[in-house]
Amino acid sequence: MRVKPDLPLDAVGVGNAIVDVIANVPDDFLVEQGVVKGAMTLIDTERATSLYAAMPPGIEVSGGSAANTMAGVASLGGRASYIGKVRDDQLGDVFRHDTQVGGVAFDVPAATTGAPTARSLIQVTPDGERSMNTFLGISAHLSPSDVDDALVESAAITYCEGYLWDRPEAKDAIRHAMNVAADAGRIVSLTLSDSFCVDRHRDEWLDLIADRVDLVFANEAEVCSMFETDDFDSAAVQIAELVEVAALTRSANGSVVMFGGDRIDIGVTPADHVVDATGAGDQYAAGFMYGLSIGADLMRCGELGSIAAGEVISHIGARPRVELATLI
Amino acid sequence: MRVKPDLPLDAVGVGNAIVDVIANVPDDFLVEQGVVKGAMTLIDTERATSLYAAMPPGIEVSGGSAANTMAGVASLGGRASYIGKVRDDQLGDVFRHDTQVGGVAFDVPAATTGAPTARSLIQVTPDGERSMNTFLGISAHLSPSDVDDALVESAAITYCEGYLWDRPEAKDAIRHAMNVAADAGRIVSLTLSDSFCVDRHRDEWLDLIADRVDLVFANEAEVCSMFETDDFDSAAVQIAELVEVAALTRSANGSVVMFGGDRIDIGVTPADHVVDATGAGDQYAAGFMYGLSIGADLMRCGELGSIAAGEVISHIGARPRVELATLI
Numbered sequence: 170m171r172v173k174p175d176l177p178l179d180a181v182g183v184g185n186a187i188v189d190v191i192a193n194v195p196d197d198f199l200v201e202q203g204v205v206k207g208a209m210t211l212i213d214t215e216r217a218t219s220l221y222a223a224m225p226p227g228i229e230v231s232g233g234s235a236a237n238t239m240a241g242v243a244s245l246g247g248r249a250s251y252i253g254k255v256r257d258d259q260l261g262d263v264f265r266h267d268t269q270v271g272g273v274a275f276d277v278p279a280a281t282t283g284a285p286t287a288r289s290l291i292q293v294t295p296d297g298e299r300s301m302n303t304f305l306g307i308s309a310h311l312s313p314s315d316v317d318d319a320l321v322e323s324a325a326i327t328y329c330e331g332y333l334w335d336r337p338e339a340k341d342a343i344r345h346a347m348n349v350a351a352d353a354g355r356i357v358s359l360t361l362s363d364s365f366c367v368d369r370h371r372d373e374w375l376d377l378i379a380d381r382v383d384l385v386f387a388n389e390a391e392v393c394s395m396f397e398t399d400d401f402d403s404a405a406v407q408i409a410e411l412v413e414v415a416a417l418t419r420s421a422n423g424s425v426v427m428f429g430g431d432r433i434d435i436g437v438t439p440a441d442h443v444v445d446a447t448g449a450g451d452q453y454a455a456g457f458m459y460g461l462s463i464g465a466d467l468m469r470c471g472e473l474g475s476i477a478a479g480e481v482i483s484h485i486g487a488r489p490r491v492e493l494a495t496l497i
Numbered sequence: 498m499r500v501k502p503d504l505p506l507d508a509v510g511v512g513n514a515i516v517d518v519i520a521n522v523p524d525d526f527l528v529e530q531g532v533v534k535g536a537m538t539l540i541d542t543e544r545a546t547s548l549y550a551a552m553p554p555g556i557e558v559s560g561g562s563a564a565n566t567m568a569g570v571a572s573l574g575g576r577a578s579y580i581g582k583v584r585d586d587q588l589g590d591v592f593r594h595d596t597q598v599g600g601v602a603f604d605v606p607a608a609t610t611g612a613p614t615a616r617s618l619i620q621v622t623p624d625g626e627r628s629m630n631t632f633l634g635i636s637a638h639l640s641p642s643d644v645d646d647a648l649v650e651s652a653a654i655t656y657c658e659g660y661l662w663d664r665p666e667a668k669d670a671i672r673h674a675m676n677v678a679a680d681a682g683r684i685v686s687l688t689l690s691d692s693f694c695v696d697r698h699r700d701e702w703l704d705l706i707a708d709r710v711d712l713v714f715a716n717e718a719e720v721c722s723m724f725e726t727d728d729f730d731s732a733a734v735q736i737a738e739l740v741e742v743a744a745l746t747r748s749a750n751g752s753v754v755m756f757g758g759d760r761i762d763i764g765v766t767p768a769d770h771v772v773d774a775t776g777a778g779d780q781y782a783a784g785f786m787y788g789l790s791i792g793a794d795l796m797r798c799g800e801l802g803s804i805a806a807g808e809v810i811s812h813i814g815a816r817p818r819v820e821l822a823t824l825i
Contacts (some may be wrong), residue, residue, distance in 0.1 A: 190591075193818070226568070228817060229557035240554070259587040260615070263518075267554035285587070307684035486552060490521070 170414050172325035172356060172461050175275050179247040179273075180460035181321055183331035183346050184235025185308040185339070186253030187287040188260045189256045189446070191299075191485055192227035193452055194292040199300055199361070202253045203291060209301040211335060211364040212290070217304040220290050229260070231267035232289060233308075234362060234475040235330040236275075237448050241455025243272030243375060244493040247462050250320055252346070254311040261307075271488065277315050282305050297443035297482065309336035314346035320345050322353040327385070328457050330460065331362035334351040334370050347381045356383045364390040371395060372485070379411045386454045388418045401425075405432065416471065419455050420446075425472060426467045435471035438479035448487025452477035457492070498712065498742050498756070500653035500684060500789050506602075507575040507790035509649055511674050512563025512658035513636040513667070514581030515615040516588045519627075519813055520555035520774070522620045527628055532620060537629040537691040539663060544633040550617050557588070558814045559595035560617060561636070562665045562690060563658040564603075565776050565815045569783025571600030571806050572821040575790050577604040578648055580674070582639040584725070589614040599816065605643050608635050625810065637664035641673035647672050648821075650681040655744035655785050659690035660688070664696050675709045685714040685787070688782055689719040696722050707739045714782045733760065744799065746781050748774075752802060754795045763799035766807035776815025780805035784821070801825060 172179070179202045200221055212220065239249040251268055254263030257279040264286060273286050287308035299411045311333065312449035321327050327350035333339040347357050359374075359382045361367050367374065367387075374395070378385060386410060388393070392404040394414070401419070408415045409427035418424045426433040460470030477493050484490055500507070527534050530551055540548065554783045556747050567577040579596055581588030585607040592614060613635035620628045621798050639661065656679035661667040675685050687702075687710045690697050695702065695715075702723070706713060713736060715723070720743070722731040729747070736743045737755035746754045754761045784805035788798030812818050 176806065221594060222598070224594075224598065226559065226599045229591060231554060264558060265551075266549060270550070270552065271554045486556065 170199035170356065170415060170467070173354065176323055176325045177248065178250050178324035180239065180242050180326040180328055180458050181250040181252060181324040182239040182328045182330070183252045183333065183343060184233050185287055185305060185332050185441070186236060186255045186264055187233040187289050187303065187308060188264055189230050189232035189289050189291050189487065190221070190227045190446070191230060191291045191293060191445070192225045194294060195223060196294050198292060199213070199294065204300045204302060206294070206300050206363050207298050209303055209332065212302045212304050212306065217290065219282060220302055224292070225288060228485065229263065231264045232487045234332060234360065234451050235328060236268055236273070237451035238455045239273045240268065240271040240488040241452045241493060242459050242487040245455065245459040245477065245497065246494040247459045250324065252277055252311070252316055252320070254308050255286045255316060256280050256281060256283065256307045260287050260288060280310065283307050283310060292445060293445050293447070293485070297446050299445060299447040305336065309339050309343045311339045313341050316342055316346045316349070317403065318349045321349045322355070324355065325462060326356040326358055328358040328360070328454065328458065331360055331366050331374070335366065351381060358380055358386065358458070360450070361385065361387040361391040361395065364394040367391050367394040373427040375411070383413045384452065385412045385415045386457070387415065388450055389420070392417055405466040414467065416453070416457050418450055424453065426470050427472050428467060433468050433471065435468065435475060443482050445485045446482050448479040448481045451487055451488065452481040498684065498789060498795070499765040502680065503648050504651055504653045505576065506652035508567065508570050508654040508656055508657070509580060509652035509665045510563035510580045510656045510785050511566040511580045511644070511661065511671060512634060514564060514583045514592055515559035515561040515617050515631065515636060516592055516626050517532060517617050517619050517775070518549070518555045518623060519558060519773070519814065520553045522553060522622060524622050526620060527622065529547070532628045532630060534622070536625050537631055537660065538819050540630045540632050542632065545603065545618065546631055549749040552620070554616060554812065560593045560722045560815045562660060562688065562779050563656060564596055564601070566656060567782045568596065569821060572788050572817040573783065573787040573801070573805065573825065574600055574822040575787045576674050578652065578824050580605055580639070580644055580648070580670045582608060582636050582643060583614045584608050584611065584635045586613050586816065588616060592718065596707065608614050608638065611638060621773050621775070621813070625774050627773060627775040632701050633664065633678035637667050639654040639667045639670045641669050644670055644674045644677070646677045650676045650683070652683060653790060654686055656686040656688070656782065656786065658693050659688055663694065664673050672825050677796050679709060683709045685709055686714065686786070687714065689715040691724065692718040699723060705741070709720040711741045713743045714778065714785070716778055717748070720745055742795065743774050744781070744785050744802065746778055754799050756795060761796050763796065763803060766803040771810050772815045776809045777806040779815055780809040780817065
């Protein structure tokens with residue numbers, strides 16, 4: 170897999186623009202509140218209100234899977250841009266600020282009417298696992314008209330978040346971005362985002378991946394869900410038949426890169442201690458795509474992904490706290 | 498110093514209701530942006546906009562000195578309430594949520610017009626020092642009518658934040674709360690908040706402390722500023738002549754409690770590593786007042802203050818992350 174050189178951008182991410190509300194909770198909290206551990210569950214306004222009321226004091230920090238990934242690409246030294254939708258409200262201002270000053274171009278105008286900026290109520294349990302409850306708000310109203318075709322054509326890789334597929338308007342925005350990128354000869358990438366998300370969209374995604382996608386990111390649960398199997402090795406082989414490159418993360422067991430008929434196993438970069446797994450997959454994708462942008466081989470791309478993921482799980486929040494460029 | 502037993506509340510705090518926006522910066526950032534290191538500087542809308550634009554990505558977390566202190570009292574097992582002013586906006590909702598679920602009663606209605614909820618742009622340098630730039634917004638419009646007299650009378654200690662003195666309306670609110678508390682025979686407490694704040698209000702505060710205050714909290718710089726001296730021991734003696742008890746913190750050098758003609762020196766509770774000094778003074782006050790509420794002697798009150806302060810400086814943010822009750 171080779172990126173086209175001499176383009177203005179290394180990557181553009183398309184995703185739900187979300188502010189994370191993160192709090193530490195005991196495992197009991199998840200049971201009492203009926204939260205699905207380790208998953209991303211979409212919630213409505215009423216549930217968002219009642220769940221927030223039950224949550225301990227938290228911190229607010231800009232998130233959104235693809236936005237986190239673009240922040241990682243920029244932190245590594247890459248040139249990244251972002252397409253997503255916020256409202257003209259305080260959390261929208263926070264998201265824009267954090268994204269822009271993190272080095273990611275983000276120029277989609279804020280909506281002046283409609284739902285508020287999206288937020289995800291994230292509970293972190295003592296094992297470092299995160300359970301996400303996302304109120305999509307205005308982010309789900311990202312539409313094809315929000316996608317700047319020239320911007321997409323200017324980027325070597327267009328990276329789309331599977332989460333967006335949950336809403337028709339946003340799904341159209343992804344399809345549009347992927348078509349523009351593919352027509353311009355760019356690399357089209359998709360992250361499967363969440364195993365329940367895969368379950369909701371399995372058939373459509375199998376077609377999408379076969380027809381449109383060059384580079385898939387998924388964790389073990391997601392790729393297994395895609396092929397309705399418990400056997401990771403089998404799922405890995407199956408996805409490799411659909412796509413040029415599949416980068417598959419396996420938490421503490423490292424990652425596997427599938428391409429053509431080949432497989433590369435890559436170890437983890439040990440973290441001092443896992444504080445919060447939020448964003449590990451996002452940062453793995455960042456490292457991997459940054460690797461592609463500098464012409465690294467796939468083994469090195471996976472290693473760069475592991476380094477970026479290792480940094481982000483060592484602290485609360487899904488974006489890097491240190492310049493990742495200093496770690497590689 | 499003895500608190501009146503059998504009251505519904507151990508303490509009520511009166512202060513600026515603020516959401517902190519915290520980011521790590523190198524020392525150079527403070528120089529480039531003209532930020533006064535270690536101080537709380539009031540900023541206007543224009544400065545807030547330009548400084549925020551220059552700040553790296555941050556986290557948002559509920560703060561406000563007196564609110565932090567009440568959160569600490571509640572975390573220790575005490576019964577605390579809070580009086581402060583937010584707008585009906587997203588940051589106001591965050592502040593109310595974090596304060597209430599932290600165990601602090603907070604029932605002052607949100608303003609429906611006027612400036613937005615206050616925020617403080619806080620830069621944390623590698624030495625763990627915090628420099629605060631506060632846009633007071635609606636918080637400065639706290640007025641005597643926001644003070645529930647019955648609530649103040651129901652609390653053993655009324656704890657007021659010196660920061661409030663910077664705005665006429667809020668100053669009247671403090672005076673009113675102190676008068677109600679004193680008339681009911683309760684303990685009136687004031688924290689001097691900031692050495693520059695002391696400098697702005699020295700004469701008024703000398704009168705206020707002598708006439709109305711029973712318990713003063715100050716750090717070394719603040720008490721020295723009060724008496725325009727570099728000699729801490731001299732300042733400590735001078736403040737002890739004005740007030741029944743003065744609890745004076747000295748960062749790594751522990752704290753000193755002055756009462757009558759006596760002085761107690763108290764050591765620090767070692768933190769694993771100082772990550773962010775934000776809130777150390779607030780939590781010292783929390784521990785100290787909780788000690789009073791359980792009838793502890795002044796030495797033990799100071800020790801409880803040190804324990805609470807030691808927890809809060811070990812992480813980002815000015816409120817406890819663990820139940821402080823488990824540490825004592």
